[in-house]
Amino acid sequence: MGKRDDHKAATRRQIQQATLDLLETAGVESTTVASIAERAGVSERTFFRYYDSKESAAVPGQGELLDALLSRELVPGASPAEILRELIDACRQQFAYEVEQVQFKRISRLLLREPRLLQAVSRQEMHLVDAVSSALTERAALTRMQAQLAAELIACTWRVAWQCFAREESAGRTSNPADLFEQAVQGLSVITAPEAFGR
Known part of the structure; x- marks a missing residue:
């Protein structure tokens, strides 16, 4: 990473820190982009260079996931x-x-407490599925239906792992999110095994 990338990060x-601080103390309704920018020591214009809303600043993971998925190199001729x-x-x-x-x-605690953040996450997930399925179709990597299914499975696995972590956290149990992700992937492979479809 260069100086410019370090500064951006x-x-x-x-x-994000300022957003979470304000959401935890004031809630989603009372927190404004102006108050976040002021607390972060940036202008509102700078805020919007990085995030399109206070919700996306609080829960940026799916945007970063989308970037990672779209930039992933796929081997030409790979099977679905x-x-x-x-x-x-x-x-x-x-x-x-x-x-x-x-x-x-x-973030997990806020998602349990703030339904509006959950709505933002749902919108981000829909955008992720559309963007990934479109990219896979445009690359001619998969048929339109296969691309949609693949994108949905990825989004679902991501969501289920974080939901399981949030439930464990709210119940006061210690858990490792990375382990939960692997369990979600394992569950997906079991559920989608050919014998599950009877053909």
Whole structure:
């Protein structure tokens, strides 16, 4: 990473930190982009260079996941199963990166408390599925239906792992999000095994 990338990453973290601080104390309704920008020490214009809303600043993971999925190189002529495995691996790497960040526990608690954040996450997920399925179709890697299914499976695996973590956290149980992600991937492979479809 160069100086410019380091500065961007630091600004992004600063904005997210300020967003989480304000959402935890004031809630989604009372928190404004102006108050986040002021707390982060940036202008509103700078805020919007990094995030399109206060919700996306609080829960940036899916945007970063989308970037990771769209930039993943796929082997020409790979089978649908190989493509899905490659995309799940990109998802795994992004998940591990998020787990390294200390904010994920704060985000999980906020998601349980703030329904509006859950709505934002749902919108981000729909966007992710559309963008990934479109990219896979445009690359001629998969048929339109296969691309849609692959994108949905990736989004679902990501969501289920984080939901399981949030449930464990709210019940006061210690869990490792990366382990939960691997359990979700394992569950997916069991459920989607050929014998599940009876043909």
